[in-house]
């Protein structure tokens with residue numbers, strides 16, 4: 001009983017510190033369409049679940065796409081408007097090479113090193129931001145997660161009290177660092193925080209905004225819907241320089 005109580009206190013304390021560590025929106029978003037129309041996109045994390053959806057949907061929308069991937073064989077998409085660059089987001093030179101000539105960046109970086117302290121997300125994002133500033137690339141749309149900053153607790157009780165404190169504390173700390181770096185940057189950025197990801201087909205309907213999510217029930221969304229929403233943020237200023245949940 002004592003151990004359970006201690007664990008619940010730890011989970012609440014972790015959630016509170018993730019709330020402080022991540023980005024906290026202060027401004028209310030109002031619907032705005034951007035005047036800019038980028039045509040060339042760099043997609044980081046393109047071989048992942050969300051990343052593959054980003055590549056496929058960006059090509060469908062007519063963008064010229066560059067995918068930065070560690071293993072090109074994993075991408076399994078061929079298209080005349082798609083360039084695949086082999087590289088590692090942790091190696092600045094490969095990020096810079098991929099950044100040349102781009103107009104916007106979509107980042108769906110993730111990994112499975114749940115049980116070790118890691119800085120893959122924050123260091124990778126630092127390299128992306130540095131290369132964007134070097135090449136004058138303005139817009140970054142980055143996928144993080146509900147549960148950070150002012151969305152702490154919004155993944156639902158199961159994630160807040162069990163999954164995040166027990167399995168994902170290092171991962172979420174790094175995500176909080178990643179958000180802080182983005183928020184402190186000079187680029188035009190949008191942080192997209194999804195609920196639990198599924199591989200279901202695209203529905204095209206989802207809720208978004210700083211207050212989505214649920215403090216009790218687990219909320220989810222398909223990776224294809226997240227990709228659609230992220231691509232919308234390339235030409236939409238509604239959530240510019242803010243973080244929005246989507247589920």
Ligand SMILES: NC(=O)c1ccc[n+]([C@@H]2O[C@H](COP(=O)([O-])OP(=O)(O)OC[C@H]3O[C@@H](n4cnc5c(N)ncnc54)[C@H](OP(=O)(O)O)[C@@H]3O)[C@@H](O)[C@H]2O)c1
Pocket residue numbers: 044045046047048049050051068069070071074087088089090108109110111120124143144145146194195196197198223
């Ligand atoms: N799973 C959930 O329920 C959930 C909920 C909310 C938010 N999220 C977050 O959403 C994001 C996307 O999740 P996902 O499941 O769609 O993605 P994923 O399948 O985990 O894919 C992650 C991508 O990042 C790439 N990557 C990792 N390290 C890299 C490196 N050093 N250099 C270049 N690329 C690298 C991976 O490449 P390789 O293919 O080479 O490994 C892969 O393409 C993640 O940040 C995740 O934490 C997930």
